[in-house]
Amino acid sequence: MGRPLKTPNACWSCRLRRKKCDEKQPVCDTCATLYITCYHDVKKPEWMDGAKRQEEMMERLKREVKENAYLRRGQRAVRTTASTTPGSEPEVMFPQQALPTTNPILQVAQVASSRCSLIPPPQFQRGTDCTRITKDARNIDFGRSDTILFMFYLEDVFPFLFPFYRPSLLEGGRAWILEMMISSPVVRQAILCQSSYFFSLARGTETSDVVWETVLTQTRDTLGMLRQSLQVIESSEITEHLHGAVRIMASIMQVQRFDIAVLSFENCQTHLNAALALFKRLFEGFDPAVEPSRSDSTFYTVMSRLGPPSEIQCVQIPSAEQAAFSFSSALLILDDIMASTVLQEQPRLYEYHGSLLNSIDGAEPPINLEHVIGCQNWVLLQIGETAVLDAWKQQCKRAGNLDVMQLVHRATIIKDTLEANLSRLESDLAAPPRYGGSLFDLFKAEYCLPTANQSSLVTRVWAHAALIYLFVVVSGWQPSSVDIRYHVGQIIELLSSQTSSPGLLRTMAWPFCVAGCLAESAQEDHLRVMVQALHPPSIFGTVRKALEIMENVWRNRNSGDIASRDLALCFQNQGRTDLVLLV
Known part of the structure; x- marks a missing residue:
């Protein structure tokens, strides 16, 4: 390995690769152009040891350059299209800023x-x-x-x-x-x-x-x-x-x-x-x-107007628009809740949660997230409640009137709900699956049983991450606390030993990232290996983005104002205001 360039304030990525750096922070133009991680630590990283660790980091950056070639090609293709079209203005495929309206x-x-x-x-x-x-x-x-x-x-x-x-x-x-x-x-x-x-x-x-x-x-x-x-x-x-x-x-x-x-x-x-x-x-x-608290009736009204359903041998099959509305609504509720954890705002659809995600009189809720993303409704409901609590806390802190007793009281209700449902779910794992007696049940049992088991695992992973999120909102950044250590360990254990396919990790990018941000140093390599096992890397972009966020947290573990650190700050896109949705 040659000695890195000694450019004042240059990022460590450019120094390692012996490239000219414009010294911009938090991401220099050289690294941004190549879509690689820009290491801008004040102190010299531990891996800059002139030996094996430095060589391994060099190989990692080389892989990033190669694996992200498709992004650079995409930007070049856009620029080429704009420049070769007579009379056209330069066109940006992914504009950096939405137009104000x-x-x-x-x-x-x-x-x-x-x-x-x-x-x-x-x-x-x-x-x-x-x-x-x-x-x-x-x-x-x-x-x-x-x-x-x-x-x-x-x-x-x-x-x-x-x-x-x-x-x-x-x-x-x-x-x-x-x-x-x-x-x-x-x-x-x-x-x-x-x-x-x-x-x-x-x-x-x-x-x-x-x-x-x-x-x-x-x-x-x-x-x-x-x-x-x-x-x-x-x-x-x-x-x-x-x-x-x-x-x-x-x-x-x-x-x-x-x-x-x-x-x-x-x-x-x-x-x-x-x-x-x-x-x-x-x-x-x-x-x-x-x-909105009774929006379940409106939901069914909309579904009815999107019909009528088709009939096949006396069976009512939902219309294409009915199925599309139900499916898209589930994705939208998920995205809204995930966005609220990043923006520290109340979910925009929060007022609809109670009637659309809760079971009423034992009936299935109008929207069942488990059937779409594998995570049961109660976990996302409590993540939404925690986001509301976080937004309230931030507002009170700005106003200087935070009531800590009320904060703890509201958090305790969320914690008890999560722990009770998690305990019930874990006890249900020992129960044998039930099957009906029809041919359709046989088809479904053989095809979907592994997924049904994995759905319970996915829900447990999300539940442990929800509890970590709650603890950070209430108590601040306490990675060494007993509760945090337990739930991080549980997530790593579930993902390591009980997931049927490594590819399912892409359905749990948010909880994976939450656990990783608060992981101990000894757990870092294990989490990296989990991501490196996913091939090809191009189709696991959100998981790789989660690892990028985690790596940034690990590099700054002992720097900055730890007392003010939270998950929303970790989820920021390298200092930019983009909304990073790990879905």
Whole structure:
């Protein structure tokens, strides 16, 4: 190993790689351009020992440079497109800053417009479904390449992204996705850009400029359709375009997942704002007088208007829009809660939690998160309650009137709820599974039993992370406390010895990151190995982002103002204001 460059205030990554550094903080331009970790510690890192550890770090940075080539290719493809299009303005695929506006629906429309300036606006027929764009657009025949990409999405991509979402045959399975692809151009384009990206990863061609240009073109088409559809929705009553609004919401959530897959968090807040605004307008448009605490009745009203369901041999199968609304609402509630833990704000849909996520009179709740993300509702409910508590605490601290007794009292209720449900869940693990006597039960038992067992594990991991989050909110940064040590250890044990597939770690990026941020030094290498075992790295972006956040916390374990440290500060995107959603 050669000696690193001795540039004053240069980051340690550039010194190690013997590259010129512009000394910007927290991330220098050299590291930002390569999408690699920028180490800007004041003190010399322990791994700069001139020996084995330094050599290992050099190899790690080399891997980062190679593995993130697809991101650099994507940016180059965008710049090439803008520069070779006559009369076009420079186009940014992932703008650094959302355009300011007071209307969240128009905000995503404007951002879409800034990313889709080369797309001619589609024409709408007044009074028709706003997502069905012209007769020609509705009757586009699928080319063979599109058909292959759609089937690749249905058979491979979607099950990978949502391994716990397996609706029963009597609910229509995942057929609604195919129906939405066929009937809705905006959904079709949103899915096509995702499928193209993952297909390029499967073929190992993600670094090709040609491939990236195809993906970016499909993304621009998607955002152009979203832009026009949102403008129609905004200029009329939501009830006039109910089915179209649901398709738009589903498309926004798909675009959100695509952006997160390529680790572009710049527009997460914009997409989330638009989806939340649509969700609220759907509820308020049908029954504005109903209190949010009784929004379960409105939810069923919307579901009814999205019907009627299909009937197959006297079995009522939900319509495509009904299934899409239920699925997208679950993702939206998850994203909203995760965002609240980063922003230290009350979840925007908090007032709907009680009626949509709680079981009423023993019936299944309107939205079951376990069926979509593998985590039972009660855990996310309490994470939302903790986020509300954190927001209240921050507000009181700013006002100088924090009541510690009230803080502890409210936290105790959350803690007792989490511990009681966690204890019940662990005791239920010993109970044998129950099966019915029909052929459908046999199909479901053989296909879904491993996932059902893993769902209990996922819920336990999330529950332990929820308790860690609660302890940090109440007591501050106390990584050596007995409670923190216990729950971090439990998460590592569950992920290490009881997960059926290492790939399931991507469904637990948030709890993994929470545990990792408070892990001991002796546990660091074990957590790194868990991430390094996931191949190819490109499709486990959120887990790698979680590890990046953890590494930053570990490097600064003994520096800075530890008393003011919290998880929200850890989740910041290297000092930027982007909303990092580990979903």
